[in-house]
Amino acid sequence: MSLLQKIQDLEDVLKKEQLTVDDLVAAISSEIACNSYLVSAEGKILSYSLAGSNSDKNADLALKLEFKQRVGFVFQTVANLPLEANFLENDNSFAPNTHMAIVPIHHLTSTAGHLLLTKKAQQFSEEELILAEASSLIAGIYLYEKANENNSDSQHNNIEMVLESLSFSEIKAIHSVFTELNGLEGFLVASKIADRIGISRSVIVNAMRKLESAGIVNSRSLGIKGTYIKIKNSSFLEALKLKVR
Incomplete structure (x- = not known):
């Protein structure tokens, strides 16, 4: 041969x-x-x-x-x-x-x-x-x-764990936040979103903290201008859509 x-x-x-x-x-x-x-x-x-x-x-x-x-x-x-x-x-x-x-x-x-x-x-x-x-x-x-397969499995498990940790109100809150972004990054004012969907601002803040701790988003407060948010793991958006159906 x-x-x-x-x-x-x-x-x-x-x-x-x-x-x-x-x-x-x-x-x-x-x-x-x-x-x-x-x-x-x-x-x-x-x-x-x-x-x-x-x-x-x-x-x-x-x-x-x-x-x-x-x-x-x-x-x-x-x-x-x-x-x-x-x-x-x-x-x-x-x-x-x-x-x-x-x-x-x-x-x-x-x-x-x-x-x-x-x-x-x-x-x-x-x-x-x-x-x-x-x-x-x-x-x-x-x-x-x-290594890529293992990383993908790890990310999937991480997303599932985060979603399970969120309350119904928090899921509703972050769904509204990501709908407001209309993309993977942007600016928003949490209090305005909270007023529109009938929840307290603290629900949005707590939900975003959980996502940031899990490495799903980055956020930065800009004072009265609102908050800059960037989604690091776009797979989370698809999982969230399935959750809110």
């Missing part, structure tokens, strides 16, 4: 529905024919795959502290590093004459983690190192997408 085909096979892994980190690491291990370990920026082993092995994984597998600290300072690929001792805690499978490639996984200006690849009794070829570099790019895309 050509190098191009192997890279394309790795890229196809990202198209798999319900892709797991185990699927990704197993594909890398298979294409390069080596043991593969995907390590987070904090030095935690997220998943690993042993070439030619179908044995159960050890859930407690972890990097030794000294090795973890060294890996954290690797910012470009280190190839064919001879290992003189086991780099893993709680593992007795280390074999002499093992070589490692350490490949950073970059995201923008930061390092999102590392791929650790090992082979016994032979070094990594130039083609395998090219595959390792391609694998790090694919792993970076996977980690970035997962």
Whole structure:
């Protein structure tokens, strides 16, 4: 199989529905024919795959502290590093004459983690190192997408918690406030809105404080001119519309 085909096979892994980190690491291990370990920026082993092995994984597998600290300072690929001792805690499978490639996984200006690849009794070829570099790019895309998913879930949960904390009057108040804004930012006078919808100004103030504490809005008092409000999380508007139906 050509190098191009192997890279394309790795890229196809990202198209798999319900892709797991185990699927990704197993594909890398298979294409390069080596043991593969995907390590987070904090030095935690997220998943690993042993070439030619179908044995159960050890859930407690972890990097030794000294090795973890060294890996954290690797910012470009280190190839064919001879290992003189086991780099893993709680593992007795280390074999002499093992070589490692350490490949950073970059995201923008930061390092999102590392791929650790090992082979016994032979070094990594130039083609395998090219595959390792391609694998790090694919792993970076996977980690970035997962981070976005987690962030989206967190934001959704935050919105739900805020809405549950609001009273009926407060929901009515902020709905009127956002309707008055007619956009994501603008100026308003809370007392005028309160008079128009028949509630006290304090209801609006308390509701906006809850939203600001949750990071949904920013507000700044301008004295007699009113209050400047900017909505930071537009998803809240959609959730609010569903709530007031």
